[in-house]
Amino acid sequence: MMKEMKKDEQIEQTFREYFAGGELPQVDLDAAKAELKAAARRRARRKRGIVSAILSACACLLVVALTVGLLPRSGFSASPQDPNGAEAPGQSPGFNPSGEADPQIYSLSDVRMQPIDYSEFSSLGGDAVSAFELFSSSRNATAEYSVYYKGDDAVLLSARVGLISGMYRVRARVYLDLSEGKSAAQELLPYRSLKEEKGYRGETEYLNGEYVTRAYAERKDREWYFDAVSQNEDGFALIAEILLDL
């Protein structure tokens, strides 16, 4: 990664003083403060909901365990048949020793897609998508955003971006997984097995006069999937430079 150039301190100081001379704008913060309180209440409700769900799940498991005789009703004492002490509970069918569940696989055609603006895209994706701002505000670029819902859960973000650089144009469809590994789109799974390159996995083919690149990367705690098309073979590299900081 290229070392970032520092700002000139003298110019920075001059601008600090320049901005400091302006009057503060007349700004109404009431709506923002109300929104902050509302957001805190929503988070608290979600936490209570999660805790209730966990407690309910534990209670259900306890009932089931008692019913099928996995736990002795009188406590954790040694079985009378085992003179050496209590036996370890056996594994139930399908038990995953690592504790992690396999991701739920879905098809993109089976989930609901909704167009959104950059604000919502940024809100859903967090810091991982901050580089997309360049596409939204640059005069050389275009961007359209969508989110995919599986039920009520946002599982995937998508961005169609276009960028002009010099004499050529790059178009790309970018997907970001939001489920943190809990689910995966079956159409995107093969991207994870592409050839390892520097900083990502990918392959590029020359089709109908254009370079078509498929790629996969893990960056900023997210899984990224790319479909890029360009007349120049370095087209994908430009997108990757911006979004993945390669």
Next chain:
Amino acid sequence: MPPLDHGQLNQMLRDLKAGNADALDGILLTLGQRMFALARGIVKNSADAEDIVSESFLKIARGAASFKDGTNGYAWIMRIVRNTAFDLLRKRKIAAEEDLDEFFCLSDERYSPERREEALLLESAIGKLGEGERRMIYYRYYLDFSVREIAAETGMSRSAAERALLSAESKLKKYLHERGE
């Protein structure tokens, strides 16, 4: 004039994330002038600029939970202001452009009389730069863009963007020094 403390600003964003509404007042005091200057530079009138700053604070409050600690809070906030200003222009079907002349005339109105002379020195020095050089200064010192972001914004390679920025900074310092004599 103490430097803009990025650490302090990020602490305010952490406080905001934790639900402390007073942090919004802190952000307004620290960045309010810059946010207003940026908004006014894009929409070219003060009333709309104030509305944009108000709306930006609403978005900051909404987005605080997703702000990642350790990243550039100042740049995050200024992007929100810039995008909100562009959204307003798009709603009015006005081309979303940044007229650089509007960004470097803060001393025109509502400016501290004690600082006006120094402000005019800076504005005059910037006025001597070419369009591309002023744009570099705007991206770097108004928006706090990194070189990578400037490169993406302009379609340049990183090394070309770095050279252009260094050239602009060098000329600006030279003009500031000349004007200050």
